[in-house]
Amino acid sequence: MIRLSNAADLHHALGLLRVRQGRTASALRELRAASTLAPENPRYAYVYAVALHSSGKFREALAVLKKAEAKHPSDPDLLGALVAMLREAGEDESALGYARKAAEALPDDEGMQRWVRELQGNK
Known part of the structure; x- marks a missing residue:
């Protein structure tokens, strides 16, 4: 059985793979899922925010970072x-x-x- 924390790890890994493949929309979905499933892991929010920023979604990236920084x-x-x-x-x-x-x-x-x-x- 996959625990939510493991699911977050899997979404994160898949998101990184999608970034490398140039599949931005899919990468953002996976990275967002990882960040949502494991809010206790600030690394997931950081990577998701960087991906958003790289995709030209500056305000969304800032919002993700600020929310995560409030917790960490x-x-x-x-x-x-x-x-x-x-x-x-x-x-x-x-x-x-x-x-x-x-x-x-x-x-x-x-x-x-x-x-x-x-x-x-x-x-």
Whole structure:
């Protein structure tokens, strides 16, 4: 019998395969399923959001990241993706808030510290 957590793993793996095959719509469905079935796994939300962003669905990607970050507030991948996508969109003030959270979560990560300094300089 397949448990839901195993099903999420299978959907995630199939989604990644579909990405490699260039089957974007199918990949997004599978990655969304993995993220929905296993919300306790922030990696699934991160990968789904990156796939959405790569497909030009910027606002949807941000929504997925923000929802996942609310459940996993110290996850460096989620925080880093939020900072990067918000910076890309020119939303430096919002990016700075997430960069600060990331810098607190990873005090020894020079990249995060640099993001905070750069974003503070843009104010």
